Amino acid sequence: xxLVLALGDLHIPHRAPDLPAxxxxxxxxxxIQHIICTGNLCIKEVHDYLKSLCPxxxxxxxxxxxxxxxxxxKTLTIGQFKLGLCHGHxxxxxxxxxxxxxxxxxxxxxxxxxxHTHQFKAYKHEGGVVINPGSATGxxxxxxxxxxxxxxxxxxxxxxxxxxxxxxxxxxxxxxxxDFKKTATANASQ
Amino acid sequence: xxGKKGVxxxxxxxxxxxxxxxxxxxxxxxxxDPPPRPPPPPSDPSPPPPPPPPxxxATREEPSLSRVPPEEDSLQSQLxxxxxxxxxxxxxxxxELRRLTCQxxxxxxxxxxxVWKLLLGYLPHDRTLWAHELDKKRSQYNAFKDELxxxxxEITRRxxxxxxxxxxxxxxxxxxxxxxxxxxxxxxxxxxxKTSIWNQYFQDTEIIEQIDRDVKRTHPDMLFFSGDSSFAxxxxxxxxxxxxxxxxxxxxxxxxxxxxxxxAPLFYVLRNDPDENNAVYAEADTFFCFVELLSGFRDNxxxxxxxxxxxxxxxxxxxSQLLKRHDEExxxxxxxxxxxxxxxxxxxxxxxxxxxxxxxTDCLLIWDTLLGDPEGLQETLLxxxxxxxxxxxxxxxxxxxxxxxxLLQNYPTTNISHLLHVANKLRGPMAS
Numbered sequence: 001x002x003l004v005l006a007l008g009d010l011h012i013p014h015r016a017p018d019l020p021a022x023x024x025x026x027x028x029x030x031x032i033q034h035i036i037c038t039g040n041l042c043i044k045e046v047h048d049y050l051k052s053l054c055p056x057x058x059x060x061x062x063x064x065x066x067x068x069x070x071x072x073x074k075t076l077t078i079g080q081f082k083l084g085l086c087h088g089h090x091x092x093x094x095x096x097x098x099x100x101x102x103x104x105x106x107x108x109x110x111x112x113x114x115x116h117t118h119q120f121k122a123y124k125h126e127g128g129v130v131i132n133p134g135s136a137t138g139x140x141x142x143x144x145x146x147x148x149x150x151x152x153x154x155x156x157x158x159x160x161x162x163x164x165x166x167x168x169x170x171x172x173x174x175x176x177x178x179d180f181k182k183t184a185t186a187n188a189s190q
Numbered sequence: 191x192x193g194k195k196g197v198x199x200x201x202x203x204x205x206x207x208x209x210x211x212x213x214x215x216x217x218x219x220x221x222x223d224p225p226p227r228p229p230p231p232p233s234d235p236s237p238p239p240p241p242p243p244p245x246x247x248a249t250r251e252e253p254s255l256s257r258v259p260p261e262e263d264s265l266q267s268q269l270x271x272x273x274x275x276x277x278x279x280x281x282x283x284x285x286e287l288r289r290l291t292c293q294x295x296x297x298x299x300x301x302x303x304x305v306w307k308l309l310l311g312y313l314p315h316d317r318t319l320w321a322h323e324l325d326k327k328r329s330q331y332n333a334f335k336d337e338l339x340x341x342x343x344e345i346t347r348r349x350x351x352x353x354x355x356x357x358x359x360x361x362x363x364x365x366x367x368x369x370x371x372x373x374x375x376x377x378x379x380x381x382x383x384k385t386s387i388w389n390q391y392f393q394d395t396e397i398i399e400q401i402d403r404d405v406k407r408t409h410p411d412m413l414f415f416s417g418d419s420s421f422a423x424x425x426x427x428x429x430x431x432x433x434x435x436x437x438x439x440x441x442x443x444x445x446x447x448x449x450x451x452x453x454a455p456l457f458y459v460l461r462n463d464p465d466e467n468n469a470v471y472a473e474a475d476t477f478f479c480f481v482e483l484l485s486g487f488r489d490n491x492x493x494x495x496x497x498x499x500x501x502x503x504x505x506x507x508x509x510s511q512l513l514k515r516h517d518e519e520x521x522x523x524x525x526x527x528x529x530x531x532x533x534x535x536x537x538x539x540x541x542x543x544x545x546x547x548x549x550x551t552d553c554l555l556i557w558d559t560l561l562g563d564p565e566g567l568q569e570t571l572l573x574x575x576x577x578x579x580x581x582x583x584x585x586x587x588x589x590x591x592x593x594x595x596x597l598l599q600n601y602p603t604t605n606i607s608h609l610l611h612v613a614n615k616l617r618g619p620m621a622s
Contacts, residue, residue: 001343003379026380031392097365125365153379157343164378165370175378176370179350 002079003031005054007151008038008087008115009135011064012046016137020149022173023136023166029053032153034078038115038133039087040064062087062116075107079156080182084109088116088132094143095132101125110182111154111161118147120165122178129180131163138168159183270296277301282308282315291562292614294555294607300464302554306456309561310482312475324471331474335431338438342387346377394438397445401433404450412550414458425461428473429453432480446491451545453480455553486567490541505568506536512576516616520583528591535598539575547578547601555606565617577613578604 005027012018019027032054039062041047047067051057061070074085084107091099095117104112110128118141120134134150141147149168154161160181167174269290276286287308295302307313312327313320340348353374379388405426409415415429416422432453437445456479461472468475484491487505495501510532514521524530538546543560545553556574563570578601579586586594 001341026382030395031379101365122368122370123365124368129368155343155379157347160347162343162346163368164373164380166378166380175373175376177373177378178368178370180368 002033002156004034004036004078004083004154004156005032005151006036006038006113006131006133006154007136008133009040009062009118009139009141010046010137011040011042011135011139012137014042014064015139019137020168022168022171023149023151026166026173027053034058034076036074036076036083036085036113038062038085038113039070040115042066058085060085060087063089073103073107075109080159081111081156081161082109084112086112086114088114095119095121097123097125097130100130101127104128104130113152117141117143119144120148120150120152120167122163122165124180134167266296269293270299270301273299273301273305277304280317282317284308284315285564288562288564291558292610294610295558297551300462302558303460303463303465303468306459306557306561307475307479310479312479312482324475327478328471328474331435331477334435334439334477338435339431342377342379342391345387346374349374397437398434400447401430401437401445401450404447405429405433408450408454409550414461415454425457428461428476429457432457432473432477435477436480436484440488443488443491448542449484449491451542452483455545455550455557456480456483458550459554483561483567487541502537502541503533505540505572506532509536509540509572509575512572512616513579516576517580517583520579520586523587524579524594528589528594530591530594530598534595536575538599539578540571543571544574548606549603552603552606556610559610559613570613573613573616574609576616577609581609581612 010016010019018024029052034056035050035054035058037050037057037059039060041050041059042062042064043066047057047059058074058076059065059070060074061068061072072086072090076083076085084104086103086107088094088100091103091114093099100112100114100123103114104125105127112128112130114130114132115134117132118135118139119132121130121132123130131152133152135141135147136149136151138147138149151166153164153166155164160179163178163180165176165178167176273290273295276283276290287305291305291309295305304313308315312323314323376383377386377388381388383389406416408426408429413419413422415425429450433445433449436449453476457472457476460476460479461469463469463472489495489498489500490502490505492501496503498504510521510525513524525532544556548556559574560567560570565573579598581604582597582602585597589597
């Protein structure tokens with residue numbers, strides 16, 4: 001049972017002052033084992049805050065991030081799953097699922113986490129699964145102002161992943177989930 | 191100079207000096223089980239009490255046998271025979287068993303696990319009910335484990351599988367948006383709800399970590415408990431599970447540091463049962479025996495009850511009173527003159543049932559008496575603690591605060607049968 005928090009596109013302080021209070025009250029240290037962040041934090045304070053929730057923090061660079069040292073893409077293995085991370089502004093057309101699938105095949109990962117569109121999406125194709133956690137602060141995107149704050153928490157348990165989607169709609173936190181598993185035979189390289 | 195005022199004469203007898211000659215519990219090779227034979231004629235130079243008369247099969251009248259017998263082996267084997275006889279009956283006479291146990295269960299005979307289980311009430315008196323009882327209890331423990339030791343991830347998965355919901359297959363053909371589904375009962379990992387299994391899980395992590403730390407520290411010098419062998423590891427796992435299940439079933443006291451020390455001898459004895467059929471279920475059996483053992487004095491572990499009539503402070507006060515009654519001079523010297531507050535030493539003696547004060551094997555002998563004495567655990571424990579103080583009275587009376595505290599917190603190695611006999615003498619409402 002490994003809990004992985006996926007979030008991004010906070011755009012603090014330029015487009016949003018902080019995470020919504022109801023999100024902040026739920027995000028307490030000690031529960032989450034890994035944090036993967038798609039990018040556009042944008043400042044160091046946000047980085048420090050995330051680090052306080054969980055010491056294992058992975059960030060990729062968004063186009064507005066003030067720290068230029070974040071990588072463009074990142075891959076990591078958690079349990080039986082390979083995860084890939086990329087902000088997504090580099091993939092044109094933005095949010096295009098076929099192009100993202102190409103990136104996923106390049107990175108050779110089971111789950112690709114990407115952002116930039118500020119819209120939650122979970123999509124499956126032959127190469128794997130693409131998850132966009134949306135914007136955790138509800139900041140406006142390059143495309144639209146109508147953004148609900150959202151983030152994703154993945155519960156990885158051997159070959160099964162339960163993706164809990166947290167969205168703030170009309171001031172209330174709504175939680176949904178998505179359940180998927182992968183077959184053991186897919187993992188040829190042990 | 192030790193004054194003789196107020197001290198009963200028998201206490202000043204040279205018999206109770208610190209280096210007794212009797213070797214009842216000295217290391218010896220375990221005696222094989224010989225058929226009962228009449229005791230050989232006394233050959234040793236005169237020990238004070240006369241040798242005991244040949245034992246009839248029935249109970250003897252004089253319960254408090256002298257603990258300084260010359261023919262030690264024969265006494266041990268006779269004791270063993272009596273034990274086996276008592277245990278072989280269809281309905282076990284607990285009174286008889288207690289009487290025998292207070293003389294110390296002979297080592298190497300493998301009867302200790304069964305005796306302890308009987309004394310703790312885990313096994314019923316009627317032997318024919320044993321199989322049924324054991325089965326019932328053991329499956330109950332498995333049910334506990336199943337229910338309480340799962341993490342929330344596994345729990346939700348099981349609930350969903352039984353509800354028959356489908357999980358998306360990752361690698362099957364086709365692409366498209368993944369369907370979002372509703373969460374059941376509002377359960378999600380970040381839930382802060384009081385009844386949320388996730389929230390409870392995270393709140394329990396602190397306890398689990400504490401149990402884990404303590405289990406790893408239990409008896410680091412013993413191969414049974416510590417080290418890299420898979421045997422030690424599986425024993426540690428068993429201890430961990432027992433304590434976790436106990437903590438979850440008892441939200442009132444949960445886990446308190448020290449419970450691992452009380453659990454350790456129990457598990458050791460039951461796990462080393464020569465009967466493999468029992469040893470395999472040692473974990474389940476130990477759990478129930480532990481519950482039984484703790485039920486008598488769990489109030490000592492409850493912080494809120496510390497100052498109450500049933501709490502640890504009151505128990506320590508009882509010890510104080512006991513000492514005052516039997517040896518006022520020592521009591522006065524300890525508590526008034528040198529101001530050695532009994533909480534400084536007796537707290538650990540009492541809450542941990544003397545497991546920290548003596549070697550492991552000595553501890554098992556003391557526990558024989560603690561479990562076997564008909565007066566009950568707490569009363570017996572207090573008497574033994576009082577005896578411990580009395581046995582070192584000369585050193586205590588000569589010492590100041592520092593010396594006395596040092597002595598009592600590192601109690602010197604003692605002859606256990608000696609100690610238990612003195613404790614035995616402290617029985618009764620008023621010692622003259």
